[in-house]
Amino acid sequence: MTVKIGCIVEGESEVVTVPLLIRRIAANLYPELPIVVPPPIRRPRNKVVKENELERAVEFVARQIGGQGAIFIILDSDGDCPAELGPALLHRASQARSDLSIAVVIANNEFEAWFLAAAESLRGKGGLNNDIASPKNPEGIRDAKGWLSQQMGGSRRYRETNDQPALAAIFDIEQARKADSFDKCYRDIVRLLEKLQKVNKEI
DSSP states (O other): OOEEEEEEESSHHHHHHHHHHHHHHHHHHOTTSOEEOOOOEEOOHHHHTSTTHHHHHHHHHHHHTTTOSEEEEEEEOTTSOHHHHHHHHHHHHHHHOTTSEEEEEEESSOTTHHHHHTGGGGTTSTTBOTTOOOOSSGGGOSOHHHHHHHTBOTTOOOOHHHHHHHHHTTSOHHHHTTSHHHHHHHHHHHHHHHHHHHHHHHO
8 A cells, every 4th residue: 555745845945855855765764665755735934833824734735645644844943943843843733633643853954954964975966076074063054055055166056946856865864864953854754654664564
């Protein structure tokens, strides 16, 4: 039986990147699991955090996956504390659909910080220089996109809609787990996959 993971994201690039990331992890851990990740729905972060907006988005995705499977929600922290915002949003999402497995990931400060954590695996790829090295605190850099642009030769600049999916397809996942928020992202995706695998075997 095919299993589905519906996603809520905030950016245009994540519509492509997040399903790609989930499928990468699934292919590595559960290659036999027939998984489908429908196109994520986009909701601006400033709306998602408002009362009832997240709940409506969760209900929409629940219908998208036919009321079965799991829901994965990912947002940038944008200065908020991930350890506070994430659990609060997860509680609201779980209250809205307690029948589904749900994960909420808050990237600290932005998705691209995870590429910084795995910078060595991206040397010479995607327009990046051959000698880039991960900064000591990749999640402490407020403008990870700007940092990536600085590591590109000539007039090349990081372009989120093109470069984020391309780098997500090749960055070293284990290296990226040095970033705490990506480690949580990885563990949450694995948790959802484990539950879906268990349900699939029981059917």
